[in-house]
Amino acid sequence: MPVDRPNANLRPLSLHVPEPKFRPGDTVDFSDLAVPPAGAAPRPASDAAPDSFRDLAYGLVRVLGEDNRAVGAWDPKLSPDRLRAMLRAMALTRAFDERMYRAQRQGKTSFYMKSTGEEAVAVAAAFALLPDDMCFPSYRQQGLLIARDWSLVDMMNQIYSNRADRLHGKQLPIMYSVREKSFFSISGNLATQYPQAVGWAMASAARGDTRIAATWCGEGSTAEGDFHSACTFASVYRAPVILNVVNNQWAISSFSGFAGAEATTFAARAVGYGIAGLRIDGNDALAVYAATEWAAERARTNQGPTLIEHFTYRAEGHSTSDDPSQYRSAHEAAEWPLGDPIKRLKDHLIALGEWDEERQAAMDLELAETVKAAAREAEKNGVLGHGLHQPLETMFEEVFEDMPWHLAEQRQEMLDEAKAAGLEIGR
C-alpha cells in the first residue's frame, strides 16, 4: 500500500498563466531578448545526424550582420542579381498586401491577411526550393506565389471572388490554390496542411521521385494535433519534407507563450522527434535561403525532414478583422530587434555596392504601379458583392467529381425558386 504521508503540511499549488511582456500603452524594451551575432552558428554537413547538432534548435542562425554584410558558414553566397530578384519579390509582396488590405477596407472584398514583416520567410524559401517542389502553405505565405512569378491578377481575382476567380468564388479570399505553381490549396483549419505535406513527401519518396515538399504554419498552430502527427510521420518514415514554423510572436491576440515559448524554442520540437531542427532569424532573407537550401539538400539525399523555426514578427494585425492595439503595445513592431526583412536585404545590397536608395525608391514606385494596374485589371472581372459573379448553379459543382442526383435535384430546386421569385438565374 502506498505510504500514508499526511498532506496537511504540503504547500498549496499555484497555476502559472503566461503573460506577454508588453500590453497596450507599455513602453517596449526587447533588450533581454538574446540575439546572437551573425555568422556565429556552425553549419553541419547536410548528412550529419540530427542529434549531432541539437544546439542549433536553441540558437539563431543569422547571416546578415549589423554592418549589413553576409558572414559565416551559412552565407549562401548569392549573386547580386539573385539578391535583387529576391528583394524585388519581397517588396512586391508588401505592395500587394498594402493594396489588397486597402481593397478590403474599400469594401471590395470580405477579408484580407497581410504578411508584413514576414516576407523573407516565404520569398527566400521559394528562391531556395526548386520550382516543382510542392508547397503546403498557411494563409500567410503569399510570398511563395509572388516569388514563383504567379499572376497578381489571378491572385486578386481570387481575393475579389469575381468572375475570373480560378476557385469560382468558393473560397474565402487569400485561400489560394495554384497547382501549376506547386502551391497546395490553403485551408482555413490550422495545421491540417502539415500531415498532408508529409504524406505528399512520403508518396514522392515511395515513387522514387525527386521532388520534395515544404509546409508552413504559425507558432500558435504548432499546438494542434496535426502538427504532432506530421512530425511523427516525418520522423518515422524520414519523409523528404521541410517543416517551417513561422514564429511571428503572435497568434491573433495570444502571444507565443501560449504555444509554449516560455519553456523552450519551437525549433526544439524537432529535437523531441529526433529530427533536424534549426532556429533562424526569419527577418534575414539570406538565413532563410540558406536554411531552406540546406534542409532541401537533406531531404533530397534521403536524410529526412528538417524543422525550421523562423523567428520573426507579425508587424500588422492578424487580419482585416483584427485590431492589435487592443492587446499589444503599438511600439513592438518598430522596436523589434531583428528589424525589417526588406530593409535589411536592401541595406545589404547597398553595402555590397549593388543597390542604392534611389533605385529602391524607383522600384517601390514601379511595384506600386504594377500592383495598381493588376488591381484595375482584376476589378474588371468584378469585386465581391457587386453582382453574383458565378452562375448560381456552380455552387453544386465540384462537391463530387460527378454530381449525384441529390445535388442535381437541389440545383433544380434552387433554379426553380429563383425563377419563381424573378431572380437572375445563372448560366
Place this chain on the structure above:
Amino acid sequence: MPVDRPNANLRPLSLHVPEPKFRPGDTVDFSDLAVPPAGAAPRPASDAAPDSFRDLAYGLVRVLGEDNRAVGAWDPKLSPDRLRAMLRAMALTRAFDERMYRAQRQGKTSFYMKSTGEEAVAVAAAFALLPDDMCFPSYRQQGLLIARDWSLVDMMNQIYSNRADRLHGKQLPIMYSVREKSFFSISGNLATQYPQAVGWAMASAARGDTRIAATWCGEGSTAEGDFHSACTFASVYRAPVILNVVNNQWAISSFSGFAGAEATTFAARAVGYGIAGLRIDGNDALAVYAATEWAAERARTNQGPTLIEHFTYRAEGHSTSDDPSQYRSAHEAAEWPLGDPIKRLKDHLIALGEWDEERQAAMDLELAETVKAAAREAEKNGVLGHGLHQPLETMFEEVFEDMPWHLAEQRQEMLDEAKAAGLEIGR
C-alpha cells in the same frame, strides 16, 4: 523567380519504412541495445531547470545493478518492509492477471489484458505517490489499483460485468473506474486521458490544492494528437502532473519504431516541450519509485510537469484477442536485457538478506489462493453471458444525470417489446 536548376540529375528518393529486428522464428540478440550501468545517472535537484538535465532523456536511470544491489543517487532507500510490500503488490498483480486471463479463456468474460513484465511501472508509482494523487491510467495499469489495496473482488466483478459490477455492466472488462482510490475511468480511446490529467492538475493548481495528477499511456499512443495537446498545456501552464510513457516496445503488432523510436527516445519528447524528461529502466521498481518520487516533488513545488519514459517489455500478448507469435520472435521476452521486474526486486531483497526463495514461493502460493478465493467470490455475482445481470432498463440510466423523455420513451418501448415477446424484464 526561383532558380531553374534542372532536376534531371537528382537521385531518386526512397521511403524508409521501419522494421523490427526480429520476426517469428528469428533468434534474438539484444546485445546492441545500450544498457548503462545502474547508479550512473545523476539526480538533479528537484528544482533544477529542465534544460539543465536534457541528457537524462537519452540515458536510462537504473538503481538495481547486476549484483542486485541498489546503487547511486537515485536509490530511494526504502525500508525492507516497503520493499516487501511493493514486491507483494507486483506479484499479486501478476497472479491476478494470470487468473483473469484464464477466466477469459474459460468463457467467463469477453476480454482481458495482462500487464505481465510491466508490473513495476504501475505498482512502484503507486507507492511513490500519495493516496489521493489522481491517476489517469491506460488499460495496463491495474497495478495501481492493486497497490492501492483496492478490492480484487470488485475488480473482478467489473471484469465479469456481473450483478455487483460497480460500472453496471456498461464498460468493457478492465476499463475500471474507482473514484475512491483516485483512479479515473479508463477509456478505450488511446491517449484521451492525457489532456484530462493535465486539466485535472491545472484545476488543482488553480484552486491552491496540494494534490497532483499522474497519467500513463503506451509508447504507441504517444502519436495521438491528445498526447501533444497534453504536453503543450502541461508546458504552458506548468501543470503539476506526471506524464508516464510506458515504452513496452510493442503496440499490438507494431514495434516502437512506428511511434518514432528509431529516431530518438520517447523521453526526448519532453525535451521538445522544454519540460523535465527522464528515461528509466521500467523493470527496476526502485528506479520507477525514485523517478516518480522526484517528479512528484517537482510537481508539488510548482516546478511543473515531468515526462517519464519507462523502458520495459510487454512480455505477453496485447490482449486476449492477440497472438504475438504472428509478428514477433517468441524469444524476445526471455532475452529482454532488463529482466523481469518481480524477479529483480525479489533478488534485491534476497541480496539484502531480507527475503528468500522459500518465502517467495510461499507468497506466490498464498497470492494464487487469494486471487482464486476472490474469483470464487466474484463469480457468485455471476459471469458474463450467464444471465443478464443488470436489469434491462439500466441501459438508459446515466446517459444524463436526469433521464430525458426520449430515453424514458425508448426504455418503455424496450420493456413493452420484451414483455410482448415473453422475455425477462428487468427490475
Place this chain on the structure above:
Amino acid sequence: MTRMNMIQAINSAMEVMMARDPAVVVLGEDVGYFGGVFRATAGLQKKFGKTRVFDTPITECGIIGVAIGMGAYGLRPVPEIQFADYIYPALDQLASEAARLRYRSAGEFTAPITIRSPFGGGIFGGQTHSQSPEGIFTHVSGIKTVIPSNPYDAKGLLIAAIEDNDPTLFFEPKRIYNGPFDGHYDHPVQPWAKHDGSEVPEEYYRIPLGTAKVVRAGEAVTILAYGTMIHVVSGVVAASGVDAEIIDLRTLIPLDIDTITASVEKTGRCMIVHEATRTSGFGAELAAQVQERCFHSLEAPIERVTGYDTPYPHSLEWAYFPGPVRIGEALKKILKD
C-alpha cells in the same frame, strides 16, 4: 432590466455564473486579456483573474480534453471554440469522452462543461467560418445541444447550461450577435435594442433546457426553427400574411416534443428550417419524429428548407443561405399541397 445584444447577454451570463460559483472557469483561444474574437468574454479576466479566465494553446482537442479533466476535478469549465467550424478536432474528446464519461463510470465521474461556439453563416466567412455542425452532436448520446435566438434566451439558456451537470454544446448564431436578421442582406441591420428579446435582467435567471417557445401562434402551418432562422422565418411569415405557428426549438437535445406535436396536430402541416446542410441534418430527425407522432394529422409532406449539401460558398453566400425567397416559396408549396 436593460437592453443587451447577444454578445452582452452571453457575457452577462458568464459573469453572473462566475460570481455565483467559484468553480466556473472560462478558457479558449483569445478569450483572456483580449476577451474573445467576438468580445463575448470581454472584461471577465480583469474581473475574475487569470486562473479563472485564460487563453489556451490552439488545440481544440486539448481545450476540451483539459476541460474534461477540470470538470472531473470539480470545476465547471466553459470552454470556447472560436468558430464551430473548428470543433472537429475536438470531436473525439466530446463524443468519446465528455458524452460518455458519466455512463462508462456509472456516475463516478461527470463532465459538467458548457462548450460555447459561434456558428452559422451570413457574414461572408467562407466555408470555414460559416458551418452549422449541430446535427452531428444531436447524434451523440450523452450531450445536450442548445441554440438561442435572442439575447434574453441566450442568457437564460447559457446559465442553465452552465448549471447543468452534463456536457452541453451552446451554439451561438453569430449572424445575430449584433441584431436580428430577417434574411434581407441588402437591408440595413436592425440593432437588438429595437427588439423585445433584448430586454435582459442584469441578474441571475434561467430558462430550463428542453423547452421550446412558440414565437408566433397560428393555425395554417407549423414552422420549426432555431437561431438566426427564427428571424428570417418571422420576416417571411409577417410579409406573407400566412397564419403560421413558429416554434423556436431553443434546445435540440433534449427536444421539446410536446410543443411540436401539439402544434402539428393543430395545423396539419410542418415545415422545418435550418441553415445546416440538408442530408442528415437535424431537420431529418424532426421530420422523422413528426411523421412518427403526427402521421394521421398531416395533410402535406413535411418540408425541409435548409442549406444545400455543399460546403458554404463564399461568393454565393446569399444563394446558399436559406433566405426569404426559399422560405417563402416553400411556404406557398406546403400550403398548396
Place this chain on the structure above:
Amino acid sequence: MTRMNMIQAINSAMEVMMARDPAVVVLGEDVGYFGGVFRATAGLQKKFGKTRVFDTPITECGIIGVAIGMGAYGLRPVPEIQFADYIYPALDQLASEAARLRYRSAGEFTAPITIRSPFGGGIFGGQTHSQSPEGIFTHVSGIKTVIPSNPYDAKGLLIAAIEDNDPTLFFEPKRIYNGPFDGHYDHPVQPWAKHDGSEVPEEYYRIPLGTAKVVRAGEAVTILAYGTMIHVVSGVVAASGVDAEIIDLRTLIPLDIDTITASVEKTGRCMIVHEATRTSGFGAELAAQVQERCFHSLEAPIERVTGYDTPYPHSLEWAYFPGPVRIGEALKKILKD
C-alpha cells in the same frame, strides 16, 4: 468463382486493385506485416512490398492527413481505421479536408482515398468497439459512404470505392466478417460458405456506388437496411411469413432513392432498421425523404428500429442490438397501423 468470407473478399479487392494500379497503397495501424487485427490486409505487404503496404503511427488524424497528401501527389490510398469508434480524431481531416478539397480548390486537388473501417456491434466489444458512426458522415457533403452486407458486394463495392476519385468511407460490418448473422446470438454461427453472397470472382469486377439491391421482393411493407441488419431482417421476415420487400442500401451517399420510392409507393409502408443510435441517425434522413417523396402512398407512419440513444452497453449488448424481437414487434405494429 470461389467461396470467400467478407474478410477474404475485402482482401481480394485490395489485392486486385493493387495489382492493377501501382498508385494504390494501403496504410494503417497493424496492417503491414501482421495484416490487420481482423486480417483484412493479410499477405498484401509480402506481395506488394513495404512502400505500398505499411503500418502507421497510432494517430488517426495523421493517417487521414497523410493519405490526403498522398492522394494529392497522385496515389490512391486505402487507409484503415482499426475500429470505426476510433475515427473521431480524424474527423477534421475527413470533413474539413478530404471532403472539401475538390470544392475549395475548384477541382485542382482531389482526395481519391477510401477509408476502410470495421463498425457495428454484436461482438461484445463494449462501447468503444461497437459503434456505428455512419450517420455523421452522411451529413458531411463531399464524402461517400458505403456499407456492404455480403462478400460479393464487399469486393465489388470496395473496388468501385477505390476507383472512385472522391473520398469514400467503406464501413465493414464486423459482426458478419465470418458469417451472416440473423440476430439469434444463441444459435451457432453460419459460415459464409453456405450463403449465396459468398460466391466471389477472384478477378476484378465492380458494383457501382449508389445502387441499392432488392434482397427480397414483397408487397406488404418496405424494409430499408444495410450491413449486418440485412441478415437480421431477412431472418425475421422469413420466420414471420410477412411479404416484405427488403432493400439493401449498400451505399448511403449517394443514395439510390428511386429503388426506395418505387418500393414504398408499391407497399405503402416503410420500416428502417439500423444499429446506430436513433436520434439523427441515417434512419432519420431516410424517413424524412420517404415521407417527402411518398407522402400520398404512405398508409402508416414510417417506423425506425435502431440502436437506442445510449452508448453501447457491454453486458446488455443483446438488449441494445436491434434483434429479431424488436424487429418482429415493429413489423407487427407497422402492418397493424
